[in-house]
Amino acid sequence: MDNEKMFEEMSLQGAPKIAMVPPGPKSKEILEYQAANESSAVSYSKGMPMAVARGKGATLEDADGNIYIDMFSGAGVMALGHGHPEVLKAAHEQIDKVTHTLDIPTETRVKMVQALRSVLPKELTRVFFGGPTGSDAVEQAIKLAKYNTGRNGIIAFEGAYHGMTGVSLALTTDSSHRDGVGQLVPGIQFIPYPYAYRNPFGCPDDKVDEQAANYLERVLEDSHSGFSLPAAVILESVQGEGGTIIPSKRFMQRVREITKKHGVLMICDEIQAGLGRTGKMFAFEHGEIVPDIITMSKALGGIGFPISAIAYREELNTWPTGKTIGTFRGNMIAFAAGATALNWMTEHKIPERAATLGEKAYKKMKSMEDKYDIVGEVRGIGLMLAIEMVEDSASRKPAAALAKKVRKYAHQRGVMIEVGGHHNNVARLLPPLVIPENYLMKGIDIIEGVIADLQSGKLD
Missing domain, CATH: 3.40.640.10 (Type I PLP-dependent aspartate aminotransferase-like (Major domain))
Structure with missing residues (x-):
């Protein structure tokens, strides 16, 4: 088996697959229980509202059957993906x-x-x-x-x-x-x-x-x-x-x-x-x-x-x-x-794979700087990637609300990322190091689609 085939088989097939806009009814029920019984400090389930049912490789499935490309990997914890x-x-x-x-x-x-x-x-x-x-x-x-x-x-x-x-x-x-x-x-x-x-x-x-x-x-x-x-x-x-x-x-x-x-x-x-x-x-x-x-x-x-x-x-x-x-x-x-x-x-030379795959992803993402006025800078090293969102590229004024919308709509379309940065205006990608190349590129396409729709006004 070639290595890329091995990485593909580690993840759920057909991702992303969104049957209903998250959170669906089962996720809502679990989220409501969490809100009623856990600390108000809970955060990730507010930015990406869902209840997780299972994970495999670079994919997660929620309680309602939606399947996501995980490009956050538990803040970098799941470097070898879920269920290796x-x-x-x-x-x-x-x-x-x-x-x-x-x-x-x-x-x-x-x-x-x-x-x-x-x-x-x-x-x-x-x-x-x-x-x-x-x-x-x-x-x-x-x-x-x-x-x-x-x-x-x-x-x-x-x-x-x-x-x-x-x-x-x-x-x-x-x-x-x-x-x-x-x-x-x-x-x-x-x-x-x-x-x-x-x-x-x-x-x-x-x-x-x-x-x-x-x-x-x-x-x-x-x-x-x-x-x-x-x-x-x-x-x-x-x-x-x-x-x-x-x-x-x-x-x-x-x-x-x-x-x-x-x-x-x-x-x-x-x-x-x-x-x-x-x-x-x-x-x-x-x-x-x-x-x-x-x-x-x-x-x-x-x-x-x-x-x-x-x-x-x-x-x-x-x-x-x-x-x-x-x-x-x-x-x-x-x-x-x-x-x-x-x-x-x-x-399996995973660091070397991260370098090679990360360079491909970075080059693909870097073109967003010229395409979209709300993209200030794309940064990346290996599979540690980021898009700094701004109100416009000339002023470089941080756009925290836009970064949160990128996370929100990417999640609704089946890709999980997180937000960070000095001004909370950076969309951050930390995919598992075993993410199949086609999933990584598909995830970037979905994120770019969200950014394009935000700039054009198709998304509020």
Whole structure:
């Protein structure tokens, strides 16, 4: 069987198939129950109203029989799609053995570490599994940096999303997450990220990355900058929720040089952009650098089993026994699934496929900039793609309402995407890395059709 045929057979056939405009009656009943009994903070089911019945590969079926092309993959969690057969088999076999062991080792845990070590740079020799979420990985990375340096400050970047718990929320810049929750963790300061389309420096756009790196260098060297020497600089190797903002190799290399020069640890957050998403196993590899610490989660669990980890350099392995712990750091099902997924990704060259397929998708989407005045910029690296919506291309005024309409009508036509960005005006695509090429291109056509109808006034 050729590889493309294999990817096609992983998904439900005939997608998208919309029998009725979502939400249908069964979905409505389940959504109403959720609204009456769960928190008002629930969000995704409001932006894409549906109740899911099953998933397969890059497709989801709702309770009313509608079948969607999933171009969101659970915010990047389902990198190998829904119900991957080999990953499921490994999980099922593990359930019958042992499911939870804290950090007491098992053969399954060894396989997980071996799988990670096989894809990590040789410089990152140590792995630590903390709590089950990406936020937990960020918390552990910051704790490790502070413990090793004896310093408390952290520098992060505008547009960052690092999680929703104490330190990770304090490192996240979206005011909608931060406002109203009181004092956050002190000692965190933000500097501009190299976001060329919304240039924070007023320099030529092709110099934004250089200016951003120079800014970091200045605040570390100027005794009147208000910045004390921090424990670490943390950045997403590609900003995800910030709108798929892709740093240049030059920027990543300069940050690495600057942090080394000043004895500051560099942490790369790979929770969304890592594990094949951008066309390399880790997104920082595009910069041809190796950070001191990286964070991982989301796709690490294979098909959605909760797990997180950090990897770091040997010289940072200074924690005493029990210095940092976490009850759910021994999820054997996640280890079994994760190890199988990582090995399968390597065997089938999934990062390389993401690079090739992503380039085709990017070229197809890029033409929208010239066709539609409401498309400001198309960005993409691997299968991490985005369309920034604006009121008009001349003013570049953010159009959050348009982005939400793209999501709404794409969903009604059978394609699931999400919205993000500094101004919530970016339509974001994170399809499973096993998405069949024809589904990916069909999904992009549907999204473009929605944008065309919004511009022409056929959709309100």
